[in-house]
Structures are given as C-alpha cells and as structure tokens.
Amino acid sequence: MRDEATRAEASTPVVSLRGISKTYASGRVHVEALSGVDLRIDRAELLAIMGPSGSGKTTLMEILGCLLQPTSGEYRFRGTPIQSIKPDGLARLRGEEIGFVFQSFNLLPRLTAVENVELPLSYRRIGRKERRSRALASLERVGLAERTRHLPSEMSGGERQRVAIARALVNAPSFILADEPTGNLDTRTGADIMALLHRLNDDGTTVVLVTHDLAVGDSAKRRLYIRDGRVQEHAPEEWGPR
C-alpha cells in the first residue's frame, strides 16, 4: 500500500496547468498576458521557460508561485487545485513548498544575511534556535557561512543572490522558481549560481528558470518558449536552431 502511494505521489506532477489565461484590465483596456497555457512539470525537473521581455513569462512565474490568480483555467499543485485553497493556505504553500529566487535578489535591506534567510521560517511557528540553526545551515550550503551577519548592502551581487537562494532553500521546498537568477550578475558569478541551482536539482528539487538568457536556458534539461502569452515546445525561428 505504501509503495503504491509513493508511486502515485511520484507520478503526480508538481505542477499541472490546463488552459491557463491571464488578462490584465485597466479601465476599458484589457491585455491578455497568457492565453491557454497547458504545462506539466514533474518532480526533479530542471525546466527553463524562455521568452523575450513582455512575452508573459513573469506572469506565468507569478501564477506558478501562487502570487497571482489566473483569469481562467486550472492550476494544480501536486494534484491540488490552487483555486480551492484559501489565501492563508496559499501563504503556507508559498512558505513551505515554493522557493523564490528573484533577479534583483529582493533581500530585505534592514536584515542581515541570516535574518533574511530566516524570514520564511518566521511565519511557520518555528522556535528561534531552530530557525537560526536552519538558516545557518542553508547559508553554509550556498557557501556563505562566513557572511551571516552582514547586511545585503555589505555584500556583492553574487553573495546577495546566494543569500536569496539560501532563503529559497531554507524550508526545503519541493519547487524553486528562479526569475532571471543571473540577470544582475557577471558571467562568472552567474555560472556559479547556475551550478548551485543544478546541484539542488540533482538533489531532487524541481527547478524552474524563467529567463531570456539563452545560455541559462540552454543549461536546463527541458526548455519551453513563451511568446505573446502562448507556451510552445520549440523555439521561435528567429531564435535559430536550439
């Protein structure tokens, strides 16, 4: 019985989107950012969603991260329809199952590195000592054990992104969403960050990279392309052969 349950869980996709659309309305103007998106992301996948600016990839990432509700369509996270989850449940889902890595790091400037990493734990009724120990372990995992007491303003771009990744990892999420994770980094630091994300994926974490950087996209195991709000398996012709 237990083996069957484990197999069923393993076969359930982490993310399942069916006919997802998102329309932004401003007065009488309606802009369709996503249109009829179908997508399945399985456990331990490393997927790159690529597209130019304005293609709808950030909207897609926000829907995947439960920060935004789609206008229509069905989104299931590990088999559970997102629309059926109440706001508090979505907050818990974001805190426990999803890790965010942003292009601009989005660290809180008033908090030290370790306090930034502790942030997701602070909303989960975890004791202070355990919070601190898990945050330090997470920082150590990204190679920042020596910089725990520094403020973001005292760190380099690469270090800040590592702190952001440590924050995304601290709750041991099953799903990491990285939006242009190397966008603000130099090539070498970007490569380090990508190596880190690959290692996480190797450990079984599902990683979705949202990027317009071909090099980043090419490093993923699977690539999807988004253009004018529609997702396709193959790169548009103007991108050349992939």
Next chain:
Amino acid sequence: MNFAQIVRSALLTLQTQKLRTALTLFGMIWGTASVVFLLAWGLGLERMLESGFTRLGKNVVHAWPGKIGEDFTPAADRRELWFTPAEVEAVEKGVRNADLVLGESRGWYPVTYGSTLLTRDVRGVEPRHMHVRGTRIAAGRAITRADVGSRHRVAVLGDTARQKILGPEGRLGATIRILGTPFEVIGFFERVGTQLTRDADEIDEQVWIPITALHGIRPGRGADREVIDIVVLRARSRETYDDLKTEVRSILARQLGVSPDDEEAVIVMSPIENLKAMPIDQMRGMLFVLAVTTLGIGGIGILNMMLDSVQERRQEIGVRLAVGARRRDVVGQFFLETLVVTGVGGLVGLGLGVGLCALLGSLHAPDVIPLPILRAWIVWTALGVMTLVGVLSGLIPAWRAAGVDPSVTLRAE
C-alpha cells in the same frame, strides 16, 4: 517575525529620515506630555478652588437676618430683623441635618497695641468655632468654655492680624485694647490661607475673643449687646445642604414670626454653593479635549510617517508575502510597529509630563496659583489615550500594507 524584530524594524523606521522622525516624535511627545500636564493642572485647579472655597470651614452654612421681603409686607413696614441666643438655641434643638450650631457676634472695632491703631474684624466666638472653621493654634492656647463662661478678656489672633497688630516683636501675653478695653493675647492661629469666599475679613485677619466678652464691651445697652449676627452651622454632609437650608430657614422664620418662604428675611448661604457655581467640570472637560486633540495631532503625524513607511517598504511587503507571510502577519507587523513608534514618543512624553508636574508641584507658590497634582489615574489615562491614538494611527497603515499586491511590487523591482 518575532517582537524583537518588529521593535528593531520600528526603530529603523524612525532612523530612516531623522528630521521627519524628530518632527513626528515631537508631536507625540508634546501631545502625551500635554495630556499629563493638563489633567494634573486641571486637578490642581479644582483642588485649589475647593480649598479656597472651604477655608471658611468645611460643610459650613451661614444664616443671618435680613429684612422682611416686599412680597410679605408693605414696603413701608419692612423692618430689620436680628437674632438672639434664643434663636441659636431653637436651631440647635430643632435642626437634624447639622452636627454643630453656633451663634457668632462680630463687628469692625478699633484695636490698639502700643502706638498701633487698626480697625479689625473682631469675632465673638465660643470654643467650638475652631471645629467649624477648621482653625488650628500655632502658639499659645485657644478660647475655652471657662473663658466664655467668665467673660475673660482674652484674644486669639489670626496670622496676618498678629503681624499687623503686634508687629514682628509681638509675643503671647501682650495686651491689646479692643474698643479701649484691654485683652490679653493668649494664642495665635496657624495661617489659613487665601479664602475665595469669605464673610468680612479672612480668618487670618481676624481677632477672636469670647462671645460673652464681646457682648460686654459692645456699644449699646442690655439685650441689644447680645445680638447674634450670624448662626453658623456645620452640615452633616454636602448632600444635605438643601434640606439643611430649608430646615434652618423654617426654624428661624418661626422664631422671628416671618414666613418660611421669605428668603430676604432669613438668608441662608453656603460657601460651597459658590464652588458649585464654578464650571469646574466643564473646564476640566475642555482641558481634556484640548490635551487629547494635541495628542491626536501627534497621532496624525505618526499615521503619516507610517503611511510613508508602507509606501517605502512595498517591496519588503511583497517579499514577505512571497515567502509565506499571511496578510494578517503583515497587518500585525505594521500595526505593532506603529504601536512601538507611538510608545517611544508617548513614553518620552509621559516622562516629560510627569517630570514637569513633579517639578512644578514642588514649588512654593501662592495658594491662589494652581499647581499640577499628579495622580496614578492621570498616568493611566495618558497611557490609555496614547494607546488609543497608537491603535487608530496604526490601523490605516496596516490596512494599506495588507493591500499590497506582491506581484506588482516584486515586478516593479
């Protein structure tokens, strides 16, 4: 987010823009100090007035004779009335709402000592007068029953009267002359203080002698000398003033053969009525409103600062929501931050207000100048109003913070 982090975040908010913070906190400090000071000063003013109005004696009611009123007799027949010891005795026997009834004779008479000649308010009293007036002996002794019974020519002087009549070198045992008759000074009263209501001179200015001695030296003949100028009563409580007045007027009217409804024939008054006529409650209410308004303006400053803070920290709110914060966590954080900011300003203001009250309260000012009186309820009230202002100032920023859309703020970055 634990409380220590919220406190730190609030303090960082205060540090963000020092001038804005200084102006905002000044409003809060000034407002809270105003609540403490104005409430304490209002209490001091009330006590000062009460004290001033009751220096003539606590719960004292005076009854004195007048003329028969026009409504009760033809104008040509309006005769002067007067009391005798018989009236005092009748009141003493008949009255239920007073525990002391005394007759007092008085007059402005020349008092001489050495080369000093002054016209003084001389009171013919008996020993119980001291209980009614609340006077205490500073030196020497009081007038006794024996003094009254034997018409001893002895005098007790008020504090100011002592200085004016005897001068700085005046001693007990000195002989003064009242209406040319020698009296031995046997005692001095403690200083009573400024009376906001009085009949003739203040007690500090008076010369007290046995009532029988006064009757003996007064101008006039026989029974005319024994006229009682005023009946002094001490009410059992302030609540029974009205009943006592009706009772006394009724007894005295019956004694004098006039109508009990004739308020001109028998005049009954109480100093406390003057106090009751003062709009003290309205004035204290106005001070409270003024103080709360001042604190409210301070609260508006905090509200504005926290709204700015929410605007400046939209990205932070977005990040918090993205990493698992619920809307109510964000509401709670900004609400608590506002309370901490309010608390910082409020507690400094509270300290300032308490310190100012303590400083002024320790001054030796004239007794007609109200000084703040600090009480625990004033501090609690200030804390309560401060908390209320903090809560009201925190609601709008917290509500704004909860409305932040993380997808918008994170994308803006």
